[in-house]
Each structure stands twice: as C-alpha cells, then as structure tokens.
Amino acid sequence: MQKVRLGYVGAGFVAQAVHLPNFTTLPDCEVVALAEIRPQLAQRVAERFGIPRVYRTHHELLLDPDIDAVAVSAHFVHQAQVAEDALRAGKPVFMEKPMALTVARAERLLQAEREGGGRLMVAYMKRYDAGIELAKNLIDGYRQSGELGRLFYLRARCFTGNWTGGNSGTVIQTDEPYPPVTEEAPDWLPERYRQSYVGYLQVFCHNVNLARWLLGAGADWQVISVDLDEDGFTGVAVLRLGGVRVTLETGALSAHQWDEDTQAYFQRGWVKATSPSLLLRNACAEVEEYRAGEGAEYRRLFPQDGWSWSFQREAQHFIQCVRTGEPFRSSGEDAAEDVRLIEAIYQRWLRKSPESATAV
Numbered sequence: 001m002q003k004v005r006l007g008y009v010g011a012g013f014v015a016q017a018v019h020l021p022n023f024t025t026l027p028d029c030e031v032v033a034l035a036e037i038r039p040q041l042a043q044r045v046a047e048r049f050g051i052p053r054v055y056r057t058h059h060e061l062l063l064d065p066d067i068d069a070v071a072v073s074a075h076f077v078h079q080a081q082v083a084e085d086a087l088r089a090g091k092p093v094f095m096e097k098p099m100a101l102t103v104a105r106a107e108r109l110l111q112a113e114r115e116g117g118g119r120l121m122v123a124y125m126k127r128y129d130a131g132i133e134l135a136k137n138l139i140d141g142y143r144q145s146g147e148l149g150r151l152f153y154l155r156a157r158c159f160t161g162n163w164t165g166g167n168s169g170t171v172i173q174t175d176e177p178y179p180p181v182t183e184e185a186p187d188w189l190p191e192r193y194r195q196s197y198v199g200y201l202q203v204f205c206h207n208v209n210l211a212r213w214l215l216g217a218g219a220d221w222q223v224i225s226v227d228l229d230e231d232g233f234t235g236v237a238v239l240r241l242g243g244v245r246v247t248l249e250t251g252a253l254s255a256h257q258w259d260e261d262t263q264a265y266f267q268r269g270w271v272k273a274t275s276p277s278l279l280l281r282n283a284c285a286e287v288e289e290y291r292a293g294e295g296a297e298y299r300r301l302f303p304q305d306g307w308s309w310s311f312q313r314e315a316q317h318f319i320q321c322v323r324t325g326e327p328f329r330s331s332g333e334d335a336a337e338d339v340r341l342i343e344a345i346y347q348r349w350l351r352k353s354p355e356s357a358t359a360v
Contacts, residue, residue, distance in 0.1 A: 003030045004322045007067040009058045009082050010074040011036040011045040014096060016171045017164075017279060019073055019123075022315040024049045029319045035061040038176035045172055058082045062089045069094070069322045073123075076101050076198070077184045084109055088116035094318045096123050098205045099335045101184045101198060103343055106336040113332055120332030121318050124209045126275065127330050128317055129310035130303040131285030132262075135273040136214050138289060138301075139264050142271070148291065149267025154215060154246045156207040156262050161255030165277030186343055190350070196232030197346055204250050205338040209330070210262060212337065217242030219337050226349040237345045248345075268292045281309045 006029055008020060024031050033053040036042035046054045055061040062070070062085060070086040071094040072079045083095045087109065099122045100106035113120050126132055142148045185194045212221065220242045228235035234251040253259050258277040263270055269291040276283040284306060289299045305313075314330075321328050 003028055004319050005030050005032045005066050005068045006319075007031075007033040007035065007061045007064060007070050008051070009035045009061060009070060009072040010079070011038070011041050011172075012074065013168075013171050014073045016045060016048075017169050018311050019071060019315065020045070020049050021169075022309075022312045023071065023319075024051075026316060026319055028323060029315075032066055033061050033064055037179050038174060040174045040176055041172060044174070048172065058085060062086060062091070067091070069318075071318075072096070075178075075181050076202070077181055078179075080105050080109065083120065084112045087112040087118035087120060090117040092119045092121070092318075092322045094121050094123060094315075097209070097335065098122075098201050098339060098342075099332060100339055101201065102186050103336075103340050104186075105184065106332075106339045109332055110336060119321075119328065120335075121321070121328035122330050122332060122335035123314055124206065124213075124330040124335065125278075125310040125314045126206055126210045126285075127213055128314040129275070129285050130305045130308050130313065131287050132210070132214075132273050132275075132310075134301060134303040135262070135264075135271050135285065135287050138271045138287070139214055140216075142266055142269075148269040151215075151244060151264060151266050153265040154211055154241070154244055154263070155249070155265070156211045156246060157249040158204060158207050158260040159249075159251045159253040159255070160203065161253055161257055161259045161277070163258055163278045165258070165280030165283075167277075167279045167281055186346075188347065193232050193346070193350070200233050200250070200346070201339070201342045204248065205342055207248060207250075207260070207262070208341050209335065209338045211239075211246050211248070212241050212334075212341075213330075214262065214264065215242040215244050215246075217244075218334070221337065221341055223341070223344045223348045226345050228349045232346070232349070235349075237348075239341075278311075282307045284308055284310065 034046045034051045035055040035058045069092040072082045073096045083093045086093045222240040224238040226237045237248040239246040261274040263272040272288045273285040287301045
C-alpha cells in the first residue's frame with residue numbers, strides 16, 4: 001500500500017482544528033472523502049482541505065470502494081455508531097476518545113471489530129506525546145534497573161484550564177443545526193448525574209489511560225476509594241493500577257494555561273511529565289527528573305523528537321499501522337478498560353452518597 005486512502009466522518013471543530021490538518025499533510029495518507037450531515041459545512045470544509053468527494057452520511061462513505069480506512073470525530077454517541085459500522089465493514093478505524101459512554105457500547109465496538117475484521121484505534125494523543133514517551137522510557141528503565149528503588153506511587157493530576165492555547169485556528173461554521181443526539185448513559189446512573197458523568201469521562205479518561213500505559217497495567221486495576229464533590233467532577237479517586245497506588249486528582253480551574261501533570265514516585269527519586277495545552281502545536285510535555293541520595297540532582301530533559309505535536313504523531317502512527325499491519329498503541333480493546341474504570345469510579349462514589357445509595 002503506497003498511500004492510505006482515508007475517509008473522514010465529521011467536519012466540526014476537532015476535525016478542522018486538529019485531525020484534518022494532520023491527515024491531509026501526511027505523505028503516506030490521502031483524504032479522499034468527507035462525510036458530514038450538514039451539506040454547506042461539508043462542502044466548505046472539503047474545499048479548504050482539498051477533499052475530492054463529499055457524502056451526506058457515513059453509510060454512503062462506507063460504500064466507496066476506494067476507501068482503505070476511516071477516521072471519525074463527532075458527538076460521542078454518533079461517533080461510536082460510525083465506528084461500529086465501519087468496523088463491521090472491515091475498515092481500520094481511528095476515533096476520538098472516549099470510545100463509548102457506556103461499557104455496553106464499548107463492548108459492542110469490540111464485538112464489531114471481531115466480527116467485521118476491522119481494527120480500532122482510539123485517539124489518546126498523550127500516548128504519542130514525545131515528552132510522555134521520554135517519561136515512560138525513564139520510568140520503565142528505573143523499574144527494570146532498580147536504581148531508584150521501588151515504584152510505589154503515581155500521581156495523576158488534571159485541573160483543566162485553557163485547552164486551546166490560543167491556537168484553535170479559523171474554524172468554518174454555518175447556521176445549519178447539528179443533528180439531534182440520543183442520550184446515552186449507564187443504566188445504573190441517576191438522571192441528575194448524567195451530564196457530570198459524561199464530563200468526567202470525557203476529560204479524565206485521558207489521565208486514566210495515560211496512568212495505565214505508564215505503569216503497563218492493562219486490565220489490572222482496582223478502585224480503592226472515591227471522594228468527589230456534589231458536582232461529580234472535582235475530587236480524588238484512589239486506584240491500584242498494575243499493583244501501584246495511584247491518585248487521580250480532578251477539578252476545573254479557570255487558568256490561562258492547561259494545568260495537568262503526571263508524576264511517578266520511586267523510593268529514591270521521581271519522574272514528572274507536565275502536559276501542554278492540547279492545541280498548542282509543536283509543544284510536548286515537559287519532563288523533570290529528581291534523583292535523591294548522595295549527589296542528589298534535578299534534571300529537565302527534552303526528547304530527541306522535540307518540537308512536535310502529539311496529535312500529528314498519533315495520526316502518523318495510525319497511518320503507519322494501517323500500512324504495515326502493526327498493532328495500534330491505543331487499541332480499542334485497551335481503551336475499553338478506561339470506560340470500565342470510569343464507570344467503576346462513579347459507582348463507588350454513588351454508593352458512598354446516602355441520597356444516591358439506592359440508585360446503584
């Protein structure tokens with residue numbers, strides 16, 4: 001396969017500001033079709049990015065015999081259905097996180113993957129951040145060598161802030177209405193918490209996914225305790241991932257920058273990665289290292305593949321894996337664990353709340 005012929009579904013903010021600028025500039029990728037239910041928006045976005053064919057629905061796009069793979073970014077419910085249909089059509093699929101709003105929906109996607117023969121990659125761009133990669137290499141190296149002693153704790157902290165970094169670009173908008181969305185939520189979740197649950201899942205699945213990856217935990221996780229405010233968004237969850245204690249500290253801060261970091265503590269030092277604003281191009285996570293004991297030192301490290309954008313690197317990874325058949329770093333099977341874990345966090349929290357105890 002010389003070039004991957006990609007069909008893209010969705011022409012909204014994330015498509016225009018992030019994924020289409022990346023996929024349309026990769027030398028091994030050609031975006032040959034765009035599906036968008038709003039016809040004016042579809043035509044204008046296709047013209048901007050030089051996409052030759054426009055379809056009204058993803059069903060029409062999937063009938064195009066020239067399409068090798070599909071990428072989708074839309075509302076969570078819509079994109080899950082698009083991904084399921086594309087997987088059943090045997091296509092490799094790139095989709096935005098979270099892969100689903102419920103465990104049941106995530107399992108439907110995995111079933112579609114098995115039955116249709118397609119492969120699913122979930123776009124957890126932090127796994128492709130050059131700084132995060134450097135931090136993981138350091139953590140893995142110290143765990144193997146034992147030089148800093150035992151890894152006993154990981155702190156995952158995200159208080160949000162300005163996620164665009166002033167770099168959202170010029171996004172085309174029309175007055176066409178967005179299609180109605182059918183609500184989807186776990187059947188055990190009280191109605192009053194649906195919006196806060198979706199917000200918690202949408203933002204902090206990133207941190208759960210990253211912590212599991214840094215620790216190599218896979219499906220080895222436990223929820224120990226949860227203390228959230230009434231908003232269902234702010235607080236602390238104590239987890240065990242791959243046998244390591246992890247705290248997930250969450251909240252919303254009105255900050256001029258993005259306020260997030262991940263820090264792995266060993267007995268004789270630590271490794272810390274501070275994430276940039278998501279849309280801040282050519283800026284990777286900042287990495288710090290502390291080594292205790294005699295001759296203690298702090299170091300700030302910069303990755304060899306620096307001045308890069310995680311979103312572009314994840315697009316490159318998807319196209320590379322489609323061309324070669326290599327496994328995705330953030331597969332659908334792995335990403336389903338994040339949905340399971342977030343559901344478990346909320347269930348643990350609601351069981352502690354007297355007013356919600358009978359709802360779970």
